[in-house]
Amino acid sequence: MQIVIHRGTHEIGGSCVEIRTRQTKILLDLGLPLDFDSRPQEQQKQIRREALEWAQDADAIFISHFHADHHGLLPDTHQDVAIYATAGTAAMMHVTEVIHGRGDADYLRHISVLSKDADDRKFEPVIVGDICITPYTVDHAAYDACAFLIEAEGRRILYSGDIRRHGVKGFLYHNLPRKVDCLLLEGTNLATEKACMNEAEICERFKEQFRTDADKLHYVWCSGQNIDRIVQIYKAALVCSRKLIVDTYVAYVLEAVHRFKPSIPSPLSPFEGHDVFRYFCQHAQLKRFEKAGDPEIVQRLKALPTVDKNDIGRNPGRYVWMIRPTMLCFMKKYNRVPSVVVTSIWEGYEKDEPEFMDWIRERGFANPHIHTSGHADVKSLQAIVRHVDPGLLIPIHTTVPERFATLFPDRTIRCPQDNEPMEL
Secondary structure, three states: OEEEEEEOOOOOEOOEEEEEOOOOEEEEOOOOEOOHHHOOHHHHHHHHHHHHHHHOOOOEEEOOOOOHHHHOOHHHOOOOOEEEEOHHHHHHHHHHHHHOOOOOOHHHHHEEEOOEOOOOOOEOOEEEOOEEEEEEEOEOOOOOOEEEEEEEOOEEEEEOOOOEOOOOOHHHHHHOOOOOOEEEEEOOOOOOOOOOOOHHHHHHHHHHHHHHOOOOEEEEEOOOOOHHHHHHHHHHHHHOOOEEEEEHHHHHHHHHHHOOOOOOOEOOEOHHHOOOEEEEOOHHHHHHHHHHOOHHHHHHHHHOOOOOHHHHHHOHHHEEEEEOHHHHHHHHHHOOOOEEEEEOOOOHHHHOOHHHHHHHHHHOOEOOEOOOOOOOOHHHHHHHHHHHOOOEEEEEOOOOHHHHHHHOOOOOEOOOOOOOEEEO
């Protein structure tokens, strides 16, 4: 087999790996660089041309999870290539396109959902030409993320995708196959020795925060697709007797996931009868979902009662409100309401929203940061390597691949350049 990392040997995000035999070629992920939007237009065009070239003769593309730095270049593939993803990944890709007004994106029609066995625990292998691909569920900030085992020509390659050990499903790394010939392992957090809090600790931090400022409205900025984080905020709100306000986008996302994972709470499907959610309707979002979203979810959202906006001002300590910087216009209507703004995202995103962060400072609102990474810390990477015990270790999704030599002194390591062919 031949391995080519088209992008990701010295970069976080924009991942794309080619696996080729004499008969078959597949791609693992086809992502946008994280800084794509800030690059000059000519560079953006070149990135899209490269994606089309990489996918041109591919027999299939396998997507590890729904973050754009792993699937964002799929619209630039040719129409005949087969695309495989888990049910959660496929659902979230569809939601993302709909909310951006691209619900009719052609590639969505070419996605095949990866099948599980009768017990709904293990994935069924997919055969593409002479390559066998088996997904393995892993923990990451993206719901239903997976790693891939690739078997062909007597060799076994494991691609980690994005992975961590400190999330709700962190134990799943124990299910990864062992003694593979090669492990392509993400190293996002190689540049820091800092250990990551687990999601249970995040929940406790939220509880403590809600109790400390018990009389204040709590805004929480987190990704509307970070299901594990939303569940932790939900649990904290439940224990602290607060109502959790979610907008149309988040309500739609939660219901879409709830359909195939009933343990995920949704405003449309209250979990065990708990009355926690309150609904804030964003009409522009609802119109987008009307055009290309699930008709049943849309109709139920239309019928869902909305939060009493006046009560937010009268009783701010009753509420937690999930927000994003684009919702600042709504937040300004409650300028005089005693508030706390919790950021639960990567700190780098705060720098991209100066107007939002300036507003928080101008109002004098407390701004605690309660977050943990979606990627494995150093000790977790070492635990994963000990478990998998690969013959060859290749870093990917990192800016400092050379650190692998320090972390894994007893391992055979190769640090290629982008587009460098490697024979296995």
